[in-house]
Amino acid sequence: MLLKKCYFLQKFMDSTIIDSVLKKGVIIMRYSYDDLKNLGVQIMERAGLQNSEAEIFLENLLYADARGVHSHGLSRLGVYAKRVSCGVIKSGVDATVIAESESTAALDGHNGIGAKIGRQAMDLAIKKAKDTGCAVVTVKHGNHFGACSFYSRYASQKGMIAIVMANSIANGVPFGGAKAMLGTNPFAIAVPANHMRDFDFDGATSTVAHGKVVLAQKEGKSIPLGWGVDKEGRPTTDPHHVAFMVPFGGAKGSALSLFIDIMCSCLAGGLNSRKSHSFFKDFGHPQDIGYVMIVINPDKFLPEEEFLQKVDAELKDFSDCPPAVGHNKVYLPGEIEGMKETESTKKGVELSDTTIRELKKLCMDYGVTENL
Numbered sequence: 143m144l145l146k147k148c149y150f151l152q153k154f155m156d157s158t159i160i161d162s163v164l165k166k167g168v169i170i171m172r173y174s175y176d177d178l179k180n181l182g183v184q185i186m187e188r189a190g191l192q193n194s195e196a197e198i199f200l201e202n203l204l205y206a207d208a209r210g211v212h213s214h215g216l217s218r219l220g221v222y223a224k225r226v227s228c229g230v231i232k233s234g235v236d237a238t239v240i241a242e243s244e245s246t247a248a249l250d251g252h253n254g255i256g257a258k259i260g261r262q263a264m265d266l267a268i269k270k271a272k273d274t275g276c277a278v279v280t281v282k283h284g285n286h287f288g289a290c291s292f293y294s295r296y297a298s299q300k301g302m303i304a305i306v307m308a309n310s311i312a313n314g315v316p317f318g319g320a321k322a323m324l325g326t327n328p329f330a331i332a333v334p335a336n337h338m339r340d341f342d343f344d345g346a347t348s349t350v351a352h353g354k355v356v357l358a359q360k361e362g363k364s365i366p367l368g369w370g371v372d373k374e375g376r377p378t379t380d381p382h383h384v385a386f387m388v389p390f391g392g393a394k395g396s397a398l399s400l401f402i403d404i405m406c407s408c409l410a411g412g413l414n415s416r417k418s419h420s421f422f423k424d425f426g427h428p429q430d431i432g433y434v435m436i437v438i439n440p441d442k443f444l445p446e447e448e449f450l451q452k453v454d455a456e457l458k459d460f461s462d463c464p465p466a467v468g469h470n471k472v473y474l475p476g477e478i479e480g481m482k483e484t485e486s487t488k489k490g491v492e493l494s495d496t497t498i499r500e501l502k503k504l505c506m507d508y509g510v511t512e513n514l
């Protein structure tokens with residue numbers, strides 16, 4: 143034990159580890175955001191991204207890790223790097239306008255890196271909504287763009303209400319179905335507040351993101367019942383036996399997932415979930431999915447102060463709800479992630495041993511010097 147303690151103390155002094163604590167028998171390691179970003183940027187540049195693309199892409203991954211959403215953080219770096227190296231994620235491309243009105247734009251993402259194309263789409267939606275009050279921007283030829291709230295919160299921090307959605311490969315059964323028809327098709331909704339945290343919902347339309355099953359497989363952990371079913375449709379706790387994800391909320395999640403697929407394929411022009419290509423397995427094709435960004439400018443409805451006061455009051459009232467037995471608090475959407483983000487800013491980003499091992503290997507593969 144003493145040896146272990148000395149080892150970790152030594153590592154702590156030598157490397158980018160900036161905090162380590164023992165939680166339920168497991169040592170939790172925290173790493174410097176800047177050091178992780180720097181390593182990731184170097185890897186992605188060597189894989190083929192331009193520097194500015196690698197920068198925003200790493201901000202996207204570390205945004206998720208800082209919020210404890212490790213399914214969408216550095217654990218995906220290796221797959222993204224491979225997709226860039228194979229050319230199915232294109233470097234150096236920008237979103238271009240195919241059709242446009244005062245309050246709408248249809249963009250082609252040219253299969254560029256999702257974080258950059260997604261932000262370009264959101265920047266345009268914000269600009270249009272500032273003038274018109276409401277804007278819708280779609281993207282076709284899109285790649286995986288990570289956590290949806292990377293875009294919706296960016297908008298809410300600029301005073302806008304935002305809804306963001308994307309589709310993904312069909313790996314889930316619809317309610318009552320026995321074949322993969324639906325992607326985990328995520329969406330995020332953010333509403334700005336003043337003294338309270340912004341309303342910040344961000345989730346898959348499956349019970350959880352498929353990335354959480356992939357992460358459990360890599361980390362040798364079991365999963366809760368309800369995340370997925372095996373090929374006979376039986377609920378399973380073994381992530382290796384998950385053949386299909388299941389929609390959250392039964393028929394309602396199934397319907398919402400289908401709606402997102404319609405918006406991202408029929409409206410935006412991406413491939414639908416059944417036709418799009420796998421992020422994890424298909425290195426011969428870009429994913430070719432769609433995104434939709436909807437932005438509402440509250441200033442066009444009522445004075446800013448009045449709106450923010452009302453949102454604060456609503457959120458405060460909601461969170462004052464007494465907790466049920468077995469719960470310690472009623473959390474707002476995004477509150478748990480927001481608290482983790484604050485902690486990560488102060489103490490460094492928590493990462494698992496598995497992710498650190500993968501990062502070290504990637505550094506070796508791409509010739510990047512590390513001291514993790």
Ligand SMILES: NC(=O)c1ccc[n+]([C@@H]2O[C@H](COP(=O)([O-])OP(=O)(O)OC[C@H]3O[C@@H](n4cnc5c(N)ncnc54)[C@H](O)[C@@H]3O)[C@@H](O)[C@H]2O)c1
Nearest residue numbers: 288289290310326328343344345346350351473474475476
């Ligand atoms: N780009 C893609 O293709 C893709 C696909 C699927 C998911 N994702 C991303 O994966 C991430 C994780 O998705 P998920 O569905 O696993 O998220 P999740 O189920 O952990 O959380 C979904 C939402 O529920 C809220 N929530 C969770 N527990 C809560 C509680 N106890 N009290 C109050 N609110 C609570 C969270 O704050 C969050 O807003 C998201 O960032 C999502 O955008 C991306």
